[in-house]
Amino acid sequence: MIEKRKFHIGGHWVDPVEARDHQVINPATEEPVAVISLGSAADVDRAVDAATAAFRSWSETCVDERATLLERIIEIYERRSDEMDEAIRLEMGAPVDFAREQQTPSGTGHLQATLEALKTHEFERPSPRGGSLLRHEPIGVCGLITPWNWPINQVAAKVAPALAAGCTMVLKPSEIAPLSALLFAEILHKAGCPAGVFNLVNGDGPGVGAAMSAHPGIDMMSFTGSTRAGVAVTQNAAATVKRVALELGGKSPNLLFADADLETAIRFSLESCFSNSGQSCDAPTRLLVERSAYEGAVTAAERIAAETTVGDPAEEGDHIGPVISNLQYERIQGHIERGIADGARLVAGGPGRPAGFEKGYFVKPTVFADVTNQMSVARNEIFGPVLVMIPFETEDEAIEMANDTPYGLAAYIQTGSPERAKRVSRKLRAGSVYINGAAPDWDVPFGGYKQSGNGREYGEFGLEDFLELKSITG
CATH class of the missing domain: 3.40.309.10 (Aldehyde Dehydrogenase; Chain A, domain 2)
Structure with a gap:
């Protein structure tokens, strides 16, 4: 049995405020393969405090520093790809070939596409008539909620652009398939991600997801999941008027x-x-x-x-x-x-x-x-x-x-x-x-119309989701 009861908060692996075990079930055998902890609003508070403190310095880092971190993450991720294959197989039943050829490589794809977007993005440019300066700045502390069906794909598609933008974050992966996200947290820690920039709290929607969506210290929510849950995130976020980016269901x-x-x-x-x-x-x-x-x-x-x-x-x-x-x-x-x-x-x-x-x-x-x-x-x-x-x-x-x-x-x-x-x-x-069977590249925007959500992920389009636009005149 794999035991992963700790959360990653402020650069350390810490115990939850209140112990609440949750078994991760292998869907092929119906047997438990791991145990994690389900967090609470108190754990979210700790993670938001750590992310808020880290934002002051991380938001002012230069492009080269953020790019170097992404390069280190990619290097370690590729070294540990076999472990990622196994985590995804155990948590969601992905066949080994499919995990190795599609699920795990999606993480590399998003990291590399974000790195390319970061290196070419104009964070400052003149206005069309040249009288003002237009400046992209990180939006702040971001809450990220990811699903179980493409677990590392969606984690990387959110964490990579948030890091590149200069944001700090709190990630809640699916409690059904958390093992790949926990391994990703280890990879970021090993890569030297500064304390508090990336935080992970496991939990369910009512206990952690709702607390994140409503938290006044979180400036943006990026959510992937069902349309029903996306509506709940939006409603919870409304009181604090935070930005909400949603990638929801489909019937294509x-x-x-x-x-x-x-x-x-x-x-x-x-x-x-x-x-x-x-x-x-x-x-x-x-x-x-x-x-x-x-x-x-x-x-x-x-x-x-x-x-x-x-x-x-x-x-x-x-x-x-x-x-x-x-x-x-x-x-x-x-x-x-x-x-x-x-x-x-x-x-x-x-x-x-x-x-x-x-x-x-x-x-x-x-x-x-x-x-x-x-x-x-x-x-x-x-x-x-x-x-x-x-x-x-x-x-x-x-x-x-x-x-x-x-x-x-x-x-x-x-x-x-x-x-x-x-x-x-x-x-x-x-x-x-x-x-006719064409497949997208990792830098092609992904997102939906109508009840399939709003905002766009992947590459430069995902990066822009985590940026605010400021005009400086005079």
Whole structure:
């Protein structure tokens, strides 16, 4: 059993004000693998005090000093990448290959993209008419709340730009998957991050998240998670009028036109939806298919879904692992059962665990066809390996259907026509549009429209989220 009961506050590993143990469960075995402490408002107070004291000096450091720290962090992070792979496997059930090839490298990607952005950013520049000086300054003490589904990705995407901007911070990682964040704290400590600049307090939303959001000593909240929780963060932050940056849920449309290569498009669509066991906020979970290609697409989806294997995260291979928890497993089962009850055609998967699994939160890769855009499975973020297929007749209908959602995080287009790709992408109400399987770089802005959040992360855009703009005239 791994024991990680201490918090990182003021440059030291300290005991919580009040001991409250919490077990971290391996979702593949349903057995505890670690124990952490859940903090309280008193722990948040200590961390904010440390961050406030450190801000006075850290906010005045030069770009070179902050860049040097990021370079040291990258060096140590890469040395300890095997440990990060293992932490992510244990805490969230990511298969070893997937952890090594995608989850862990995302931390390096964000650190390097932020370092490049820091070195090229103009912190001072003249106003357009030249009569004033425009100056970017760190916003202050930042509260960072990160999720369990891409744990180190979101930690690095927030901590790196906050450091680069000259901010100090208090991080609350998900209490369900805290091991990667605790390892990251060790890496920052070893890299020589000044005392109080980075602080970590484990805890749940009501005990620590709410205290951070409402804290008068925190100048900004950066939150990634569900839309429901994002609303709560915003409400708690309102009384102190702090900046709130949100990266929330999604129900991303994937528009497949008949002129696309059907086999390539369907394979991409299913692999992208099922990747990370469907636990990605920007997963293309609504596959909208042009009517003339629809039945061929359903047949291909049935075949490719059957090829998708579910397996033990500890074993090598390209299989998918479990979902994060029993609560999430039960929610996904409810969505699948609701889809069947609403009349959607079950093409692959369905309720229950895959064959051969009696324990662990494993879900069958599931595909529904003949879905309407008003069905529950098409409206709600399922956050599991569940794809819904909906036919459309015209380009305009596809665009209207794609935009008919409260979310707007990402959208996908599969077409053989570059002109159509450009035309349709401009009409989709989403923060990111991916054409024919393209993947973004780490310096491309990430964030959503509507109930998918506000603000943008990654690279220079993430850096700007942690900066205030001051004008100096005269």
